[in-house]
Amino acid sequence: MTTVSTSEANAKPPSAREKLIGAAVKVVREKGFNATSVDELCREAGVTKGAFFHHFPSKTDLGVAAAEAWKLHANDLFGHAPYMACEDPLDRFLGYLEFRRNMLDGPVPEFTCLAGTMVQESYETLPTLREACQDSIWGHALTLVPDIEAARDKHGVDGDWTSESLALHTQAVLQGAFILAKATNGAAAARDSADHLIRYVRMLFRLPATRP
């Protein structure tokens, strides 16, 4: 769960670059981007400061690389999750939502979103990082669109909303749930919010409010 590697069982030992990205994903989710120093990232990665600036022109550039790695990690994780075997696109979408809801457990830094955390600290001050975070969030959200679209076709659901906006809304609810979790240092309120999201989607697709 803590690793970010996209391919399973990469034989080669991790390079300094990969170790630094892994350290950034871990530490930045705990303390935020600005509060994490380059020295701390090097310590966590077991790498020297010289190696850091050999691979990344600046601390911001490591943030950008970490956001990119985070997107690949997410799309790999959710793209291969069990519910992806469902035939009905609506089952896949609901499976995704249930899966994410059930991930809201354990220590808060282990289920929160790197890109959502970083963008709050960078959106006005570090344009390249803001853009990388947008790409990370959107690049994951948009993977849901084809299933939502197919589910609407199959179940004859229309309405005054786009499939893309619903995909982004799911990310908004999750990002907001992470904030509630951080505020309470626990996941209970976040789970309740995810339950409301699932209830909403089920109502949109005219399913009974709760699972059988």
Place this chain on the structure above:
Amino acid sequence: MTTVSTSEANAKPPSAREKLIGAAVKVVREKGFNATSVDELCREAGVTKGAFFHHFPSKTDLGVAAAEAWKLHANDLFGHAPYMACEDPLDRFLGYLEFRRNMLDGPVPEFTCLAGTMVQESYETLPTLREACQDSIWGHALTLVPDIEAARDKHGVDGDWTSESLALHTQAVLQGAFILAKATNGAAAARDSADHLIRYVRMLFRLPATRP
């Protein structure tokens, strides 16, 4: 809009303490808590560093005071908004949601939430600030509970959810919408997400999906 004073037209000139809190609300929403230096807060407030540490033992304590002021500001603003004149509690709740949706406009730092921003940077490192942010968010969310509860009674709506969880869910959606806005440097995705929230609440209370 940028002022945080709770009472309208306070005659007295603002003290250094009030000016520092106002500066914190403004600058921290733009740059985040960690990226905002004490010197910058003093410059923004037009106050010296000696005055800062006369009123606040530490930078964190200013954050705590700002979170408290933010809660009072929000409850004053929304407690006196036009929709509060509605007789039906459901109209008040929906009025609140529409009001918040329509606030998602203009520059991003002007509609985002101070407490949501600060808690992301402090939840693991500054416990007192985390707690103040929780109090700020919860202290506002819970003002919605009586209307939601009364609306459920009046319209005979039950279901597998509590009024408190729905009040918190509205805050989660808004907080998540703020993150989408920050990621895009614009409010469009945030408004779409707020629209989904309004649609959800209308469905919960068996209203037509869109306003007449």
Place this chain on the structure above:
DNA sequence: ATAAACATACCGACCAGTTGGTATGTGTCA
């Protein structure tokens, strides 16, 4: 007179980033 409300000057710690290197390849041409 006295105490609170400020202001100025300063401190040690820490920060991101630079410097000037070494060790280990890797391609290439005699």
Place this chain on the structure above:
DNA sequence: TGACACATACCAACTGGTCGGTATGTTTAT
């Protein structure tokens, strides 16, 4: 095959500047 040219990966020490916070004033209201 071997030796030279060059590139990549990494390292330890250092720098200029900024950080949160302090020490010691001065002003102002009562």
